[in-house]
Amino acid sequence: MPRKPIHSCTVERLEILGPDGALDASLMPDLDEATIVELYRTMVRMRVFDDKAVKLQRQGRMGTWAQLKGQEAVQAGVAHAMIEDDWLIPAFREHGLMFLRGVPGHLIYAYWAGDERGASFPEGVRCLPIAVPVGSQFTHGSGIGLSLKLRGEHAAAVTFGGDGATSEGDFHEALNFAGVFDTNTVFIIQNNQWAISMPRERQTSSPTLAQKADAYGIPGLQVDGNDVFAVYVAATEALERARSGGGPSLIEAVTYRLGDHTTADDASRYRTGEELAHWQEQDPIPRLRRYLEERNLWDDERERTLEEDAAKWVAAEVDAMNAMPPPDPGDIFRYMYASMPPALAGQLAGLTQEVDR
Numbered sequence: 001m002p003r004k005p006i007h008s009c010t011v012e013r014l015e016i017l018g019p020d021g022a023l024d025a026s027l028m029p030d031l032d033e034a035t036i037v038e039l040y041r042t043m044v045r046m047r048v049f050d051d052k053a054v055k056l057q058r059q060g061r062m063g064t065w066a067q068l069k070g071q072e073a074v075q076a077g078v079a080h081a082m083i084e085d086d087w088l089i090p091a092f093r094e095h096g097l098m099f100l101r102g103v104p105g106h107l108i109y110a111y112w113a114g115d116e117r118g119a120s121f122p123e124g125v126r127c128l129p130i131a132v133p134v135g136s137q138f139t140h141g142s143g144i145g146l147s148l149k150l151r152g153e154h155a156a157a158v159t160f161g162g163d164g165a166t167s168e169g170d171f172h173e174a175l176n177f178a179g180v181f182d183t184n185t186v187f188i189i190q191n192n193q194w195a196i197s198m199p200r201e202r203q204t205s206s207p208t209l210a211q212k213a214d215a216y217g218i219p220g221l222q223v224d225g226n227d228v229f230a231v232y233v234a235a236t237e238a239l240e241r242a243r244s245g246g247g248p249s250l251i252e253a254v255t256y257r258l259g260d261h262t263t264a265d266d267a268s269r270y271r272t273g274e275e276l277a278h279w280q281e282q283d284p285i286p287r288l289r290r291y292l293e294e295r296n297l298w299d300d301e302r303e304r305t306l307e308e309d310a311a312k313w314v315a316a317e318v319d320a321m322n323a324m325p326p327p328d329p330g331d332i333f334r335y336m337y338a339s340m341p342p343a344l345a346g347q348l349a350g351l352t353q354e355v356d357r
């Protein structure tokens, strides 16, 4: 018997608005002008929110911060494709998505300033807390996706991870589970080319991350993650499929981390200025601005107003964080056990006495 091919895998890439401003109008989603302007405003707000956090950290007012700079189009595009009933299961760089989903900005800041109350969101906000253990959130995405399916909800779970996270066992277990149980899950990989100092080429020898979906029998697509239109189209398609019982899928959004890994990192020690300059030219914000300016939908005056408004908003979020009453030290002991063991209760009583003194 001759050997014969029994399976092949092709991966598509979707781009609509290129870095040079070229637009494939045939792929353009049905978005009105006001919505496109709003997407732009959203991306600028994300950058202002992000820049402010770095300044706070430099002033010693924030523990650490994982910058989203450069990844705004992924977050704005996915957020715009989500509906209220969808769940967001973030990793640790999705601040923009989180505030767009209803997590107050001051809680996001508070979390990174070391206050665990920043992980407790208002009732009704369908967003899980930040997950710092790399890859751990994917399994939550599969589980929530399964529960939405079992409950018959017209909703999807959207879970995020980075290129580095695709090397974690959790990623593969989550994809396998989602594929087998056909869960309402969308996996989004923000391939920002680096996992701290580990470059994308050394993360995996797979030419794309999107093709990893194929091994688990689910659709995978690569998009230009700095093109908000392409991200929106891909996310809309995947989310609608998941909500309507069509099963999970994976999107690899190719983007770049323009900042350091976190404020505790110095990326200039492991990546070149030429590489950074190349990706600065791909920056999603000027790309969309050019699109708007060419259509007379944007100008310097509007940009100034937007920046002023965004600065006022982040200042109010910082004030709200600073206005939070001090946390109760007794919280260190609570929440682990349904009924507190005597040894812990004794320590809590001792601490309370000391604090009251």
Ligand SMILES: Cc1ncc(C[n+]2csc(CCOP(=O)(O)OP(=O)(O)O)c2C)c(N)n1
Residues within 6 Å of the ligand: 093, 132, 133, 134, 135, 161, 162, 163, 164, 165, 166, 192, 194, 195, 196, 257, 261
């Ligand atoms: C299980 C685990 N291992 C290691 C770390 C330390 N760590 C934090 S972020 C990171 C790299 C993650 O890279 P990637 O998934 O590409 O996400 P990115 O930071 O680029 O957004 C590592 C190794 C961790 N938080 N959790």
Ligand SMILES: [Mg+2]
Residues within 6 Å of the ligand: 162, 163, 164, 190, 191, 192, 193, 194, 195, 196
């Ligand atoms: Mg990465």
